[in-house]
Amino acid sequence: MKKMHFRRKTIVFFSIILAFTVSLGFAPEGVNGIFVTSVQAAENMSLTVEGVQPGDMTYTFEKRPAIEASFRMGNEDMDMSSIRIIVDGNEVTEFSEIEFEKPAKEARVHYMPREDLSYGEHDVEIYISDNDGNVFDYSWFFVVDKDLESAFDFYFGNPHCHTSFSDGQGIPSEAYGFAYEQGLDFLVVTDHSDMFEGDEYDPEEKEYKASPDSEWTRTGEMIDDFNSSHDDFLAMRGFEMTFPHLGHLNAFNTENYVEAYTMTTLSEFYEWSENQPGAIVQFCHPKWPDTSFDSLKYDKDADRVINMIEVANGRRPYGYSRMEEYYFKALDKGWHVGAANVQDNHGRNWGETDNLTVYIGESLSEEDFCDAYRLRRVYATETKTLKMTFKGNGHWMGSVLQLEPDESLEMDIAVEDEENPISSISLISNGGKVIASREINDTAGEWHPAVMADECDRWYVVKVVHSDGSIGFSSPIFTTGIDSTGGNSRFEDLENHWAKWEIEYMASRGFVNGVGEGCFMANDRISRAQFIAILVRMAGLTADEGNEIDFVDVPENAWYGEAVKTAVSLGIANGIDESRFAPDSFITREQMAKMIERLMIIMDMGTDINGNEVEEMLDDIVDSSEISYWAMKPVASMIQADIMKGRSDGRFDPMGNATRGESVVVLYRVLQKQMLRSVSK
Template sequence: MKDMSGYLKEYIRSSIKRDFKSSENIKGFHKEKMSVYNLKPLNMTSTFERMPFISAEISGFEILSARMFLDGKEVCPLISNFRMEYKPLEPMDFGEHKVQIEMEDIYGNIKKLEWGFIVQDREAKYNFYFGVPHCHTSYSDGRGRPYDACAHVRKNNLDYIIIADHSNFLDGVMNNNYEYDKERDEYVERKGSRWYKTRKEIEKINRIYDGFLAIRAFEMSSSRWGHINVIGSETYVEANRQAMDINKFFAWLKKQRNIAVVINHPHKHFKYINYMEDMDGIINLIEVANGAPPRKYRRLEEHYYRMLDMGWHLGAVNGQDNHRANWGDNDNLTVILAKELNKDAFIEALRNRRTYSTETRNLKLYFKANGFYMGSIIGLNEGDKINFNINAQDERVPIKKIQLISNGGRVIDEIRFKGDNNVRWNPVLKAQRDRTWYVVKVTHINGRQGISSPVFIKFNS
């Protein structure tokens, strides 16, 4: 058997000698007995190693073969004592990587498991981009055109805007569903539609203005289970005429590539979604605050902490959710840490949760743990040291205190200042199992706040 060795070979050889006259009658009986566990690197975690050991332990009744794939290509792992281990021969690219294990038993049952990890650049430098990640125009229930929104935000000296009109209000839905593709069960852009015009107006703005970025999104709006923004997709779906329930919507999300997904204003219709491992990493962010006049501005951090406690890995955003021609007038903004001001760099940053919420227009917040930026998931052992590196700068609104918050929304440490504009704090803690996430909260002398995306901890065993 290809690439199999040692004890596993002997086990399979002895198993195959058995009498399988009745095997067809029990095909499938042992499928759930096959398992893959003790994955390394842990699912969704980050590493600085560009040639990391990739491994998994396998078990099962009468395994015939076991194969490993890395980013869709089959590799040749060392297999010994029911452990598969592979080390890349060349440095891997920075970014997301996928591993798949495929096993087959002598009855023809096949078991597959896929997980992913991220190779981060230890020396990466990110820029701070201030902007509005959630707003509307007259193409749904807001004011003005997408072009107007972009120009207004630009005049407010912001770096980006993400326009997310409600998909159920788009004319491709409202006008006899004319953008709906029945075979694909989604809405496909047609020339002249509002979805089409949004893209064209955004592209025009991006050509005109250097140092500014606009991105098209849509808000999936359901009175049953809430509102969710989908950023960067080429097609869209909606929850009313298409009657897409949440499970169908999630299935659609799984098929999309290079998008970011945000839970909006969780205090409204949103029902807490029980943790779903297959959606963790597909849903990336949650609003920790929402609103702009004349709508009420609300801080929503308790909903944020509750979702983190449930096991979701979500970053923090602040959505103005503009429905008037006031895009970017307010100071509540989201800062995105990205290498460049372009769509691909922004989607990468949003997917990896390098974001924070601010209520001032100048807060620059650095937050690292063991060298990994906010949003990262780190694999540790219980008792390992966590070295935090926190730096908050605001040239206009001095800082009063910084808090480190963990599970249950509990403040586990804090430091106070005398109204300084540039503060540093480097607490050191030991990893403990009842603390799986850490958030930094900045409070200014005027009571305004900044809230980071978390650093998450996963335990190796």
């Protein structure tokens, strides 16, 4: 299974340098729905691809979507007769439109399926040669999505457990029977593959093939027996690939298996998994060890087959560990993975506790389980009764959506748990940041937030919090975008900085710049002029022409002059006296709070806070007595709105200078609230 890659085939072997234009965090996607990438080969040979439709990995409800892409050669002419278009293994060149401009350096291919495509994944390959016979190929895949508007149900189960066929207790048939008695809908036995006995090793493929009477074979036979007598339960098998230091992975829906003593690298396992028809892989307990999967290093090809990650593992509350931070880290790295909660049983207690994984599908069957897992139509729960639906523009959780600039992502979230009341639901996005929340305080609730598309790749996850402290996580909805950083940080000094993601995002929108030589200096103090310039630029403000602004320390040709004039004319900022603005003075945190409060009022986002609420907001601030009288309400308003927070030691530090990183994060939070609010209206 290959995708989004190039090969240049020649008789003489050249050193090929791949130079992709990629987007922040995820695999290469598009601008305005257009993907742009290029490959640069030896001797200055190159090919650029753009206008890919449907975009790589994206979902569409269209059963006959237009399939197209444009190509542009560098210094070579194309051999137009060489172009071939392959869809799902079938050549469709003769049914396609091919346009090119002379000199023959640009071409566009367009294919409209003559019949409805089936639901699920579809592969596209396009081959093109130059006049010297060098062959380039470009490939991607997309998903024709099924709505499941009414014909679906929730199936609760455990996709990770063990028996005596590895390091657990009992045999698989006992596990299925016990889980059935616990009320589960499905159980997947995933014994450690390095402990299986009785199968034949194929050294060429580095895999084990099932032999009669082996433990792998017997598990399959027990599954057949149990499923034949229980139409209201699904028994399945998989195996746990147990790398001692690289991390563990569960593989489902494979005929054969591999183990870590004969296949010793992640890259080998990834490649093996990609070549198993219909295989599904899940990252297991990613915090054990903390550097599992090469610290979740992104692999573009493996991203297609690795569909899930465990957000919690163990038998709650015994030996149970939540790991959602690794879920968010994987998403930030670019992985398209959904959320699973597993019990990882090693005793005779399969399905005994309440933490489970739920798939949403049309039936209780292995086909529907694999379909839901592959498309990430799955969520993690710590109760056996949570029902959750999460859609974006009509597409289920797990979908990858290609949005136009300024198109909104309209979300529909519904939660219900008759046994465990729900306190709140939150929407979490890149960097693990909560961008919006809603109180429920009931056994059911709905929420319909919306956000605007922007230039960055995004993911959105719903978190459910129950009144007893139990939690649940949806699989993400992904949106594609573009960022000129090519998937790497544009600022070398932001590695591991707490504000890295917000700074990168604001820079991608053109709101902030670095200080030269690839640095941002996030911990440096920020001047009043610098802060005002970013604020005005982000909010798109223009000056009130009726007000004349004249400060002796703001030269007419100063780079920040127009921004200061705008902010002062709109009442966002004041001078330190009638004639001076002090543009080079460092802004204090309470001054920043006051300016943001005024900005939010102008943006019709002002917080309505009374005197009692001001006191309440400031009660927990250790140094609240140091806040200037004029700044008390602005500071309290910013805390109430989750725009500003105290420092780690409980102080607000009102007289302390704001840093460049802090100021960008504060403005980012304002922007996100404005986007959510304007679209939701």
